Amino acid sequence: MKKYMFVDQKQKVAVEKRLKDYNNLTADIWDYLEEAGFLFHGTVRDWSAIFFQETYYVLHHFIKDQPQMECILANSGMRWEMIFERKSNAGALFSFLEQIGFDMYIPVQAMIDAILDDGEDWHYQSPKHKFQMYCFHSSCSLHIEVYMQNLIPPYGANREPQPYPEDRCQPFLDFNVFTLEKGKMGRARVTEGETLDILEALDEDLLEETRKRIKKIYDENTRIGLLNSGGKDSRTVTQLMLEHAIKNPDSTKKIMVISADTLVENPGVTSLIHDLKNALAEALPWVEYHIVEPREDNTLLVCIIGKGYQAPSVTFKYCVRRLKIEPAREFLEAVFLAVGVEDTCLVMGSRDNESGNRKRSLQKYFGDDFYGHHPVGAIRTASPIRDWTSQEVVTYLAFNRAPWSRYGARNTELLAFYGAAAGSECPLGAAVVNDNEAMMQCGKSARTGCYLCTISSDRSMGNLLSSFPEYEKYYRFRGILKAIGQDIRYGGMVGLQRVGISKIGSGIGDLTIDSRSHLLEAMIKLGIEWRHSEIRTAYQMVLQRETIEGFPVTRRFREAIYTMLGITGVFRGLSFHPIFDPYGTGVDQFTEEDEVAVQRILEEKNKFMVKA
Known part of the structure; x- marks a missing residue:
């Protein structure tokens, strides 16, 4: 195991000179800190202030809101006097907070484990440890962190102390300035034709022109890939092309439908994709169906639990590349580029009216030409419903029965789902645009994408709850992930x-082992599914860092992993053991497949005994 080293590095964290707002109580607390000799090193992300007095303290402020209890670990039952002496700087601060009416709450955490362990278990020895305590009050709440290192200011704060803000004694006035200017908060204008209203009839000229485009694509290409995101636009293109192929059979044509599953898709979208695949397998077996998935070491939950990545945000969209762009490109390269791109076309359901970004993207890649070119290998692309509106799309689906509907995946089911979600589908990654434009669009224009999407304010999942109450667990878990994985006030980042x-520098950092344990426990409590192979991959990543750097892997984290894997009893000690289970494949685990096999054997045994 290597020892940690503290190093200087450039970081891009914006540090401010004051909190975004104060109230009378927080002003009193800051007065105390200044009088007690705490040095002020700046504020990060509006509400988190960093101070120094022999070691670093971080005060996360909840002024306009209160902490979500679902996002806080269980009560440890400890009091701060069991850890800090009253005459210490920390003890004096905590005593003051109690005197002015705060209730103290110390959650379970790796720091307490390390103290109780008293150095006997090397797993708990890490300079990344920090003591965490919540302080609740009706006027505001605090989350205080006390760091066990005094070399680097946490969260990228200024190395040199700075003057306390003089205007902190001015409490904020809690009113909405927009009420003074009528019209500022008005509802955004809906683009004409982009509602989900069904028209009396579809324009016959539009449909005829579109079918000519479909014929052109079919006649001029021998390999046709239909990009299906699970939504209404791509469903329309898929149906139009397959209807034409049925009427004009040609054994030289190879048609395949391509979908992407990020493994954290909205469960309704996942069902729509798999239902269509199953229906096509029965109705049109000559149509290939491929569902593209990310590599196991790049799935979102593996990145979060295994690598400790923060939850994706507008400025940190690592998920787009890993979950969508790279898997789609790897598939296109393997299937299309391997045999050449001549006479090959990817057909998309992109429309100009979807959004301003999509219109600009289509104009860039198509211009006035019929065919565009994909960034991967310059594969030809076509968008035959580019000039359709959303109303025309849903009208077509409502009045035209799909050729596979006898076997499921009916258009009426798709439209019913849309009506409940009231959103648009998430585009297939890298199917239309280059990396930068894919990053810009994901989480902005999509409203029924990943259920764990923490980039956008996705209302579709909330809208779906009335029709699909079983989705509530996903909605709640996303809220927990967004708080712990983005809002530094919860202390989820190191x-x-x-x-x-083994090198540590200045910055926000990755997720703590405590926050990852909390996410795992929330998944267990809510019943969030996670593939066992991904769980093993994530756990092995954590164990590897533990072995190399002494990363503090707590018993809570291990127990949560074992629970999700269904490992019980003595086998918990053997699983992932460096000698008994070096590959993390499990030792004598009783899996669901084992249970089915045992049940089958018992049934056969009973039949034999009855005959005897």
Whole structure:
């Protein structure tokens, strides 16, 4: 195991000179800190202030809101006096907070484990440890972190102390300035034709022109890939093309439908994709169906639990590349580029009216030409319903029965789902645009994409709850992930940046082992599904860092992993053991497949005994 080293590095965290707002109580607390000699090192992300007095303290402020209890670990039952002496700087601060009416709450955490362990278990020895305590009050709440290192200011704060803000004694006025200017908060204009209203009839000229485009694509290409995101636009294109192929059979044509499953899709969208695949397998077996998935070491939950990545945000969209762009490109390269791109076309359901970004993207890649070119290998692309409106799309689906509907995946089911979600589908990654434009669109224009999407304010999942109450668990878990994985006030990030093996620098940092344990426990409580192979991959990543760097893997984290894998009893000690289970494949586990096999054997045994 290597020892940690503290290193200087450039970081891009914006540090402010004051909180975004104060109230009378927080002003009193800051007065105390200044009088007690705490040095002020700046504020990060509006509400988190960093101070120094022999070691670093972080005060996360909840002024306009209160902490969500679902996002806080269980009560440890400890009091701060069991850890800090009253005469210490920390003890004096905590005593003051109690005197002015705060209730103290110390959650379970790796820091307490390390103290109780008293150095006997090397798993708990880490300079990344920080003591965490919540302080609740009706006027505001605090989450205080006390760091066990005094070399690097947490969260990228200024190295040099700065003056306390003089205007902190001015409490904010809690009113909405927009009420003073009528019209500022008005509802955004809906693009004409982009509602989900069904028209009396579809324009016959539009349909005839579109079918000519479909014929052109079919006649001029021998390999046709239909990009299906699970939504209404791509469903329309798929149906139009397959209807034409049925009427004009040609054994030289190879048609395949391509969908992407990020493994954290909205469950309704996942069902729509798999239902269509199953229906096509029965109705049109000559149509290939491929569902593209990310590599196991790049799935979202593996990145979060295994690698400790923060939840994706507008400024940190690592998920787009890993979950969508790379899997789609790898598939296109393997299937199309391997045999050449001549006479090959990818057909999309993209429309100009979807959004301003989509219109600009289509104009860039198509211009006035019929065919565009994909960034991967310059594969030809076509968008035959580019000039359709949303109303025309849903009208077509409502009045035209799909050729596979006898076997499921009916258009009426798709439209019913849309009516409940009131959103548009998430585009197939890298199917239309280059990396930068894919990053810009994901989480902005999509409203029924990943159920774990923490980039956008996706209302579709909330809208679906009345029709699909079983989706509530996904809705709740996304809220927990967004809070813990993005809002530093919950202490979910280390507050120190990992800049290499066993090296620590200034920055926000990765997710703590405590926050990852909390996410796992929330998944268990809510019943969030996670493939066992992904769980093993994530756990092995954590164990590897533990072995190399002494990363503090707590018993809570291990127990949560074992629970999700269904490992019980003595086998918990053997699983992932460096000698008994070096590959993390499990030792004598009783899986669901084992249970089915045992049940089958018992049934056969009973039949034999009855005959005897």
